[in-house]
Each structure stands twice: as structure tokens, then as C-alpha cells.
Amino acid sequence: MSTLMKIEFSVPAEKADDCNAFLAPKVSHGWEEIPETEGDRMLFRIFLEDHPLGTELTRDIEARFPGCRLSHSEQESEDWAMAWKDFFNPVMCGERFEILPPWLSEDGHDGKTHIVIEPKMAFGTGHHPTTSLCLEAIGEIVQKGLVREGMRFLDLGTGSGILGIGLCKLGLKGIGLDIDPQAIACAQENLETNNVAESMRLAVGSVESLDAGHEFDVVVANILSGPLIEMAVDIVPHVRPEGVLVLSGILNEQAQAVAAAYERRGIGQPVITSQGEWAVLVWDSVRR
Structure with missing residues (x-):
């Protein structure tokens, strides 16, 4: 055993x-x-x-x-x-997404986009407010018509792959990067469980591993405030003009510092939304 x-x-x-x-x-x-x-x-x-x-x-x-x-x-x-199985319950993330464990995958609510996640080491089961905030923000951007089928995305710090899976289920295709090899292995399992393995490529690495000039319609990064501030200079060039940028892993008291680091790159101010002590920053039309 x-x-x-x-x-x-x-x-x-x-x-x-x-x-x-x-x-x-x-x-x-x-x-x-x-x-x-x-x-x-x-x-x-x-x-x-x-x-x-x-x-x-x-x-x-x-x-x-x-x-x-x-x-x-x-x-x-x-x-x-x-x-x-006693405490891992389904998680509603706004009006669009519902996160389910495999043993409840048939019990989801109709009308929701279901993401099935096996609880493992990699970050991102939907229970943490930062993951929920990101998915809720993605759902709201979709409702505005700013994220559409056929667009390309980057999921930076993909963890369990949960955010990328959500975007794949909306008809997007993209790349998931993480510096942790175990996270990539976990994300691959979750992609296959959700039948989106053909829509998302995974690799061990960070934003620096991307080719210069490789732009995405949607960039999501649920990491931590310090790395997000340090990587602002590298992340912004990969968001296409008028594209969408979603950042989380940020405590409320850190939100303004993260926002300022990206505003200095000339992309304008984000909308900041909080859940408990955590915040998500959303630029729904990046200026470049």
C-alpha cells in the first residue's frame, strides 16, 4: 500500500x-x-x-x-x-464554469462549461480564490464577445492546466508553460481527461522560452505578485494589441504594485476584482 x-x-x-x-x-x-x-x-x-x-x-x-x-x-x-471524496466538492466559477472531480464528472449542472480536475500536487483545483477569480473573469470576457472560438492563448504557470482547459473548452487553442515538470505531467493528464489534448501544447519553461514576436489573443498567468512584476517586461510583448491579459495569484494589498508594473509598459489600467484577500487584474483590451 x-x-x-x-x-x-x-x-x-x-x-x-x-x-x-x-x-x-x-x-x-x-x-x-x-x-x-x-x-x-x-x-x-x-x-x-x-x-x-x-x-x-x-x-x-x-x-x-x-x-x-x-x-x-x-x-x-x-x-x-x-x-x-468527502471534501472535494464541485466549484462554481462565475456564470460560465464548474469544476468537478472525476468521481462527480457526471453530476455537473446543465448549461455550465465543465472542467474535470484530479486533485494532485499541481496548483489549480478551482478551490483557491485565485483560480476561481481567473475563470470567472474569463467567463465575463467571453460574455462581452472579446474571447471567441479560434483565438490563441498562453497559460503561464499552468499548474494543473485548469485555466487552459477552460479556454480550450471555449474553442481556443494555445500553450501552457510551467517551470515545474510535475505540473506539466499533471496538466497533460487533465487535458486528456477533458478531451482537449489536441488543443493545448504543454512545455516546461517560463515566458522567456517563447520566441520573440509570438503574440496571443489571451494571456493568463496565475502565479504570484513578485514574479508577475519581474516578468512584466517579458509578458506584455506576447499580448497582441487589443488582446486580453488576466493576472492573479495576487493579494489585495499587492494589486496596485502589480498593476503599476504593467501600466508602465503602456497597456493602460486593469479592472481589479477581489475575492476575500485575493485579487485578479484584467485588461480586456491591451493597448500597445
């Missing part, structure tokens, strides 16, 4: 938001947060299916949160696999 790695650590309660932002791009399927009865601290509990990546994550946690009382152990995976 295969095993999982259980990771537990705690941080002062005032650092819980920082911890959530740190874990969001690393642990797609979520984690438990449990208030500790003493000391005003928050306990975080994570289960990972891949031991090498789990070991890497423990190192990252200890480096980011010194003194976090981290521990890890093995746990049988059989019960955990069943537990997925």
Missing part, C-alpha cells in the same frame, strides 16, 4: 495570512488550519502524495518560517484517498 507524507507546523496567528499565501502555489489541494489552544498560534496540516516534493516543501517551510515546530511522518494513503 502506498503512503503519503503528513506535514505539520505552526506559526503565530498573525502570520497565518502570510502562510496561506506561501502555500497557495505549492499545495493545490489545500490544507488544514487549526487554531492551537495555547499561545495564539495556527497549526497547518498538509498531506502530500509525493515524498521527494514533500521533503522539498519541508525545507522551504523551515526556511520561510524559522521556529515553526515542523514535523513530518508517513501515513497510509487508502483512507486519505477516500477523504478526498
